[in-house]
Amino acid sequence: METEIAEILSVLFNKKISPKDNISSKDEPDWDSFKHIEIIMVLEENLGIKFNRDEIPTLNSFKKIVKKIKQIKGL
Template structure:
């Protein structure tokens, strides 16, 4: 599951993304609002989940997205 999750980030950013919990919108200028939506939609499609609209603006790091995805997938 973690490999699929990281693969989404690698595809969206066009580079290999490893398990780095410091990877976030705050410290990566290439993580734009458009890329954020692409990540969210890709995770939802891959794992068959739907993030709550009010949660999406808070999920701005690899770590936060991973933890929320794990919580939702069970």
């Protein structure tokens, strides 16, 4: 799961991202509000999930995204 999410983020940010990096909106200058929406949309499409719109603003790091996706998928 973590590797798949890291690969998706690598494509979106056009650089290699590892699960160990714990990329976040605070550390990544390209992670602005537009990129955040793109991340959410691509994750939903590729992983077949749907985030609650109220939780989307809180998904601002790799670890938070992984935790929420695992929760949604019941893992």
